[in-house]
Amino acid sequence: MKHGKRYNQLTENYDKTQLYDLPEAVDLVKKNANAKFDESVELHVKLGVDSRHADQQVRGATVLPNGTGNEVKVLVITQGDKVKEAEEAGADYVGADEMLDKIQKENWFDFDVIIASPDMMGKVGRLGRLLGPKGLMPNPKSGTVTPNIAQAVKDTKAGKVEYRLDKTNIIHLIIGKASFTDEALLENLSSILDTIKKAKPAAAKGQYFRSVTVSSTMGPGVKINPARI
Numbered sequence: 001m002k003h004g005k006r007y008n009q010l011t012e013n014y015d016k017t018q019l020y021d022l023p024e025a026v027d028l029v030k031k032n033a034n035a036k037f038d039e040s041v042e043l044h045v046k047l048g049v050d051s052r053h054a055d056q057q058v059r060g061a062t063v064l065p066n067g068t069g070n071e072v073k074v075l076v077i078t079q080g081d082k083v084k085e086a087e088e089a090g091a092d093y094v095g096a097d098e099m100l101d102k103i104q105k106e107n108w109f110d111f112d113v114i115i116a117s118p119d120m121m122g123k124v125g126r127l128g129r130l131l132g133p134k135g136l137m138p139n140p141k142s143g144t145v146t147p148n149i150a151q152a153v154k155d156t157k158a159g160k161v162e163y164r165l166d167k168t169n170i171i172h173l174i175i176g177k178a179s180f181t182d183e184a185l186l187e188n189l190s191s192i193l194d195t196i197k198k199a200k201p202a203a204a205k206g207q208y209f210r211s212v213t214v215s216s217t218m219g220p221g222v223k224i225n226p227a228r229i
Helices: 005-013 022-032 081-089 097-106 118-134 149-158 182-198
Strands: 040-047 059-063 074-077 093-095 113-116 160-164 170-177 209-216 222-224
Touching (some): 005 022, 022 182, 022 222, 081 093, 160 170, 160 182
Parallel strands (some): 074 093
Antiparallel strands (some): 209 222
């Protein structure tokens, strides 16, 4: 892959082959985030599991201590008393059949997360072909299918992130913004790595953290020493 002059200059600021401790990695990523906008800080973790096997899945959700720095638009699919509960908690859109029809008929996706009450999942599930490929299908494991609508909305707005393996056994996450302090980013990074570590499947054998890399949106990756996690 060919990179631009700016990217190549940034890679000269550090040793790309070295494995860094968490504080050093955060410091380097922040120094390399010199784009004209507030870059996101991304985490990429390759695990020693095989996502093709059900007993080696790694998936869940957690609230980052300092949030992601991104504004998240939340759609809640529910009915009855839960509608007011969702609105008071800060949901951007709330509804039932009319919202599902809007998605299906108008190809409407002006939201980042869908939270659904359990009684609505029968209807939400019919849109699996639309929501699934976009990673928007609510799931109990990620806390987006729940009777506690208010708490789910508040957690999502506060910086809740979902982690899951892709087909190459890698987890990709945003853990904050380059404008965050070193301390805030380090706290978020340590928190999510600890969460992923605790989610290690019993069936996983050998080295669990194969590679861990952090980068900014427009910056090069900095490798973290898996042995220090």
